[in-house]
Amino acid sequence: SCLSCMSMLPQHPQEDMDEQEHAEEDLFAELEGEDLRRVKAVFANADASGDGKIQREEMAQVLRAVQLTEEEIEEIFEGADKNRDGVVDIREFLNWVFSMDENPTDLHEIAWEALEEGQVQAACAETAIGEFTEADFAKFKSCIESAMGAEAIPGVAFVLSHKGSIVYETYLGTRDANRGDEAPVTSDTMFHVASTFKAINGMLLAILVDEGVISWDMPVSE
Numbered sequence: 651s652c653l654s655c656m657s658m659l660p661q662h663p664q665e666d667m668d669e670q671e672h673a674e675e676d677l678f679a680e681l682e683g684e685d686l687r688r689v690k691a692v693f694a695n696a697d698a699s700g701d702g703k704i705q706r707e708e709m710a711q712v713l714r715a716v717q718l719t720e721e722e723i724e725e726i727f728e729g730a731d732k733n734r735d736g737v738v739d740i741r742e743f744l745n746w747v748f749s750m751d752e753n754p755t756d757l758h759e760i761a762w763e764a765l766e767e768g769q770v771q772a773a774c775a776e777t778a779i780g781e782f783t784e785a786d787f788a789k790f791k792s793c794i795e796s797a798m799g800a801e802a803i804p805g806v807a808f809v810l811s812h813k814g815s816i817v818y819e820t821y822l823g824t825r826d827a828n829r830g831d832e833a834p835v836t837s838d839t840m841f842h843v844a845s846t847f848k849a850i851n852g853m854l855l856a857i858l859v860d861e862g863v864i865s866w867d868m869p870v871s872e
C-alpha cells in the first residue's frame with residue numbers, strides 16, 4: 651500500500667464523537683518522526699494557498715492531473731471533509747489518512763500518490779512552459795523542499811529547460827550530510843544516476859535505429 655508509512659499508527663476505537671476526538675489527539679501525540687513529517691508534507695502539497703486548510707479546488711487541481719473524474723474527486727474530498735465546512739484541516743487530513751490505512755481502496759491510493767507528488771505535476775499539466783511565472787518557480791522550490799524534508803533527501807539540483815534554454819534552476823541542500831559531506835549542491839555536483847541511465851540508453855538506441863545504423867532485431871554481439 652502507498653500508505654505503508656502509516657502502518658504503525660495506533661488503533662483507536664471510534665464509538666462516538668468524544669472518543670473520536672480523543673483518538674485524534676492520541677494519534678497526533680504518537681505519530682512522530684518520518685511518518686509525521688511525511689503526512690505534513692503531503693498536506694502542504696495540497697494546501698496551495700498555504701493557509702493551513704485544503705480547499706476543494708486545491709485538492710481537485712492535483713487530482714485532475716492524474717485523470718480522476720469530478721465524481722471521484724468529490725468522493726475523495728467528502729471523505730476528508732468530516733465536518734462538511736468545505737475545507738480540510740490537518741486533523742481532518744490525518745484522520746482521512748488513518749481511515750484509508752484501515753480500509754484502502756484503489757481510488758484512495760491514486761489520490762494519496764497524486765497528493766504526495768505535489769503541485770509540480772498539476773502546474774506542469776495546466777501551464778505552458780513559456781507561461782511559467784516567478785510564483786510558479788517559487789511553488790516548485792517549495793514543493794521540492796517539502797519532498798526533501800519528507801524523504802530525508804540531503805541535496806537536489808533542479809533544472810527546467812525549454813527549447814534548449816534553461817528557464818529555471820535551483821540547487822538545494824548539501825551533497826550528503828549523512829556521510830559528512832556538507833558541501834552545498836551546485837551546478838557542478840555529480841549525482842549517481844543509477845537506473846535512470848536505462849532511459850538515456852534507450853533514447854540513444856532509438857536515434858541509431860532512425861539513422862539506419864542498427865536495427866531493433868540486431869544481436870547485441872554485433
